[in-house]
Amino acid sequence: MDQSKSKTRTAKRAYSMAAALAVWVLIPGFHVSMSWAQSSKALPPPCQVEATKFDGWDAEQMSNQWVRLTLVPQLGGRLMQVTFAGHPYLFVNPEYEGKDIPPAQGEPLGRWFNYGGDKIWPMPEGRKDEQHWAGPLSGPLDDGVYKLRVVSQDSQCEVRLQGPPDPQTGLQYSRQISIGRDSPQIRFHAVMKNVAGYPIQWSVQSVTQYDLSDAQHSGQYNRVFWAFTPVNPHSVYLNQFHVRDGLAGDPSFSIKNGLFTLHWLYLQSEVWIDSPGGWVAAVDGSTHYAMVERFHYDAGGDYPGKATVIFYKNGPVPGFDKEGMPTVPATNSQDTPYYMEAEINSPVVALNPGASYSFDTEWYPARMGSDLSAVTYAGAVGEPLIATAAPNGLRLSGSFGVFFAGRLVARLFDEQGVELGVVPVEVVSPLNLVRLNQQIAAPPATVRVSLHLEDDQGRDRGPLGEATVQQAGKGS
Numbered sequence: 001m002d003q004s005k006s007k008t009r010t011a012k013r014a015y016s017m018a019a020a021l022a023v024w025v026l027i028p029g030f031h032v033s034m035s036w037a038q039s040s041k042a043l044p045p046p047c048q049v050e051a052t053k054f055d056g057w058d059a060e061q062m063s064n065q066w067v068r069l070t071l072v073p074q075l076g077g078r079l080m081q082v083t084f085a086g087h088p089y090l091f092v093n094p095e096y097e098g099k100d101i102p103p104a105q106g107e108p109l110g111r112w113f114n115y116g117g118d119k120i121w122p123m124p125e126g127r128k129d130e131q132h133w134a135g136p137l138s139g140p141l142d143d144g145v146y147k148l149r150v151v152s153q154d155s156q157c158e159v160r161l162q163g164p165p166d167p168q169t170g171l172q173y174s175r176q177i178s179i180g181r182d183s184p185q186i187r188f189h190a191v192m193k194n195v196a197g198y199p200i201q202w203s204v205q206s207v208t209q210y211d212l213s214d215a216q217h218s219g220q221y222n223r224v225f226w227a228f229t230p231v232n233p234h235s236v237y238l239n240q241f242h243v244r245d246g247l248a249g250d251p252s253f254s255i256k257n258g259l260f261t262l263h264w265l266y267l268q269s270e271v272w273i274d275s276p277g278g279w280v281a282a283v284d285g286s287t288h289y290a291m292v293e294r295f296h297y298d299a300g301g302d303y304p305g306k307a308t309v310i311f312y313k314n315g316p317v318p319g320f321d322k323e324g325m326p327t328v329p330a331t332n333s334q335d336t337p338y339y340m341e342a343e344i345n346s347p348v349v350a351l352n353p354g355a356s357y358s359f360d361t362e363w364y365p366a367r368m369g370s371d372l373s374a375v376t377y378a379g380a381v382g383e384p385l386i387a388t389a390a391p392n393g394l395r396l397s398g399s400f401g402v403f404f405a406g407r408l409v410a411r412l413f414d415e416q417g418v419e420l421g422v423v424p425v426e427v428v429s430p431l432n433l434v435r436l437n438q439q440i441a442a443p444p445a446t447v448r449v450s451l452h453l454e455d456d457q458g459r460d461r462g463p464l465g466e467a468t469v470q471q472a473g474k475g476s
Contacts, residue, residue: 056098
C-alpha cells in the first residue's frame with residue numbers, strides 16, 4: 001500500500017476519533033443520552049381485558065393507556081372498534097347495531113350482514129368454482145359464533161378467538177390479538193386451518209372498514225380522508241395499480257412520490273395494488289389521526305390476482321338511466337354508508353388436511369396529516385428530515401407521527417461514516433404530531449444526520465429519517 005495514502009487515512013481516522021471524543025465534552029446532554037438507555041423508567045400501568053357492552057352486543061374490551069379495542073366474538077370474531085386517544089377508527093353499521101343474525105338465516109338466501117369493524121376472509125373471491133369464495137356472504141367464517149379465551153393480562157394482554165369450521169371452504173379460522181402496556185401497537189396472528197379431508201389452497205385476507213363519515217357535519221362524508229401504500233416499480237399492472245371494479249379513471253387514485261395515493265370520494269370502486277412495501281396507511285386529514293397497518297411481503301409469494309393490497313370504496317355506482325344517459329343514482333349514508341375497506345392479502349397457500357398457515361400483521365395508531373410521505377418502523381413521516389448548518393451546530397426540521405413514547409435522538413456522522421455522537425433532540429409521544437424545528441449542538445465535521453426514536457425503556461425503535469447537512473440558504 002502507498003505509504004502516503006496510508007498516512008492520510010490514519011490521519012483522517014485519528015481526526016474522526018478526536019472529533020467523536022470532543023462531542024462528549026462539547027455537546028450538552030450527550031452524557032444524558034448515554035445514560036438514558038441505562039436508566040430504569042417507571043413502567044406504565046398494566047393493560048387489561050374485561051367484559052363490556054358495545055352498541056347492544058356482549059363484547060370484550062382490551063385496553064391500555066393508549067388504545068381501547070372492542071371485540072364482539074359472536075359476530076365472526078370481529079374487532080368492532082379501535083379507539084386511540086378518544087378517536088374511533090372503524091365503521092360500525094347502524095343498521096345492524098345490537099343485532100345478531102345467525103348464518104342459518106342468511107346463508108340459504110345468499111345474504112351478507114355487514115356489521116362493520118375488522119375481520120378476516122378467504123381469497124380469491126368468485127362464484128365460478130369451489131376454489132373461489134362466493135363472498136361476502138353470511139356463513140361460519142364471516143359471522144359465525146367465535147369462542148374467546150383470555151390468554152394473558154398485565155404486561156401483555158392477549159385474547160384468542162376460535163371460529164367454527166366452514167364446510168364450504170374447508171377452513172377454520174382462529175385469531176390472536178394482543179397489546180402491551182407501553183405503546184399503542186396492536187398485533188394480530190391469524191391462522192387458517194384445513195379441516196377438510198383433502199388438500200385445499202387459499203389466501204387469508206385482513207379486511208378493515210374505516211369510518212368515512214364527517215364527525216363535524218352530520219350526514220356528510222369526510223372529504224379529506226386519504227390512504228397510501230408503496231407502489232411496485234416493476235408492477236404487473238399497467239398503471240402500477242388495477243381498478244377491478246368502478247371507473248377506470250376514478251379521480252380518487254394517483255401515484256405520487258412512489259406511493260399509491262387514494263383521496264376518498266363517494267363513488268364505489270375497488271383497486272388492486274401489487275405493493276411490495278409491507279404497509280398501508282389510512283389518514284384522516286381533518287383530525288390528523290392515522291392508522292398504519294404493517295405486513296410481511298413475500299417476494300416469491302403467489303398473491304391472489306397479484307395483489308398484496310386492495311382498497312374498496314363504498315358509494316353509489318355510476319350507470320345509465322332508461323334513456324341510455326349516464327347517471328349517478330341518488331343515495332344517502334343510510335342506504336350506502338360512508339366507509340372504505342383496507343384489505344391485506346397473504347400469498348395463496350396449499351394446505352394438506354390438518355395443516356395450518358399463519359398470517360401476522362401489526363397496527364400502529366399515530367398522529368399524521370395528509371402529507372404522509374413515508375412509513376418507518378419508528379413512525380410515519382410527513383415532511384422529511386432536513387438538517388441545515390447553523391452557528392455552533394445544526395437546525396433540524398420535519399414532521400413525524402411516532403409509534404412509541406420516548407425521545408428523538410440525532411446520530412451525527414462525518415464524511416467517513418464515523419459516528420461522532422448521539423444528541424438528544426426532543427421528548428415525543430404517539431399522542432402528538434411532532435413538528436420538529438430545533439437547533440442542536442454538533443461538531444463542524446458533521447455531514448450527515450440520522451434521526452432515531454428511543455422508547456421510554458431506552459430501546460432504539462429505528463430511524464425516522466436521514467439527511468445530508470445543507471448549508472444555510474441552499475437546497476439539498
